[in-house]
Amino acid sequence: MRERCFRYPGLDIPDLGEHSWKVGTRVRVPHWLTFLGSPVLGEAGGPEGLRSRLSSAETTVQEMEGGRAVVTLGLWPEAGDTERGRVLPSYRELACVLEPWLYHEERSRNLDFTLDDVRNWNRRFLE
Template sequence: MIEHYPRVRIYKTKREGEPDLLGIREGLSITFYMKHLHREIARDVLRAVDVYRQAVKPGVLAWYAEPYSGDWDDFDAKGQAYMWREMLEQPATGMWLSERPDSPTGYDVLYEGNLFEAEALNETNGVSFRLPTELMEERGPEWVRELALKLARELPYTSGHAGLCFHFPESVLGYTHAIRAHALRYPGLDIPGLSVDSASVGTRIKDVHWLNFLGPAVLEPLGGPAGLRARLHTPGTTVEELEEGRALVTLGAWPEAGDLEQGRDLPAWRELARVLEPWLYLGRSEWSGFSEEDMRRWERRFLD
């Protein structure tokens, strides 16, 4: 474990003689939710993907999942042309780009383009950019923060967040069973679920994170960025005003996992959660391995 978060390495169950394959690890996610129709934002999302690809090591996204069959194929020039065509021509589609499809390395891009009516209350389209913690350790947390801001500038987001998460294949059932104990111990490690969250988060806030991108629906009732800033007193917390009535709340210099067994309950996260409680996205269905009480504890880990 480094100072700010644990190393999480959970391996897949394998047959005798097969090599070990990593199933779950700690990582970073930069995620945005957009209350716009897919066709209105497809080009914005593709520009953001290009920003991500230019920022990380060349060729890191080597594979793509075919959006209808789920089969993996090379993300070469032909694969990119196919995926970009699907993104630009379909009324809704999904996208999953990865460095390695059989084991999480930390590098992934996921997009959930949902088909919904413009007046739908809670449905959004979501995009998530994943990074390994080792890259942050090499380049520094400020580099991650700047990348998150660059990605945000390309997207008409309603809300967004960046910070630590468990990294695993979200579309495969059963993985959350293996992370239950870690999730209930380390409150700053998010459990991502872009498919479900994008279809139901609406204008609400998906938990509290190291970086919190807030839109007018949340900021205006609080009196804008200045009103929010006046409610936050933890040293190291900053509120940066962004364009179009948005703001970025940063909770310290590094993302933190906390550790409830050691009494580290992340006071800055708890303070922001109390302020944002009326807008928090709560009431999810139970994940595999989580009881109803586990879900309540996890969702309210910064509130109770």
């Protein structure tokens, strides 16, 4: 079954129906808003543990009901551009903290991308 991806201006929202059974207890690469729950949040030290490991001034960790938290990377989403030196340091920092729990897609959703392209995209904040 081929995964559908809904595209809106500035957003790339995958159809999580297929992902939901593959992701398990891992998390996708950091986004502007990254929601975390059990067991990842607990294993990462809870909201306080995350706060202590994230030094970017614009990053916040907000505790939510039910043992969950949301990490917000700035006031609004940023677009990176490696050619202009915009490497999104707060996204990189969160990716490094969450690396042990990151989910990496095993195949391309788009026939135009190779598996290496997908791997590079999944690791874009880690390298």
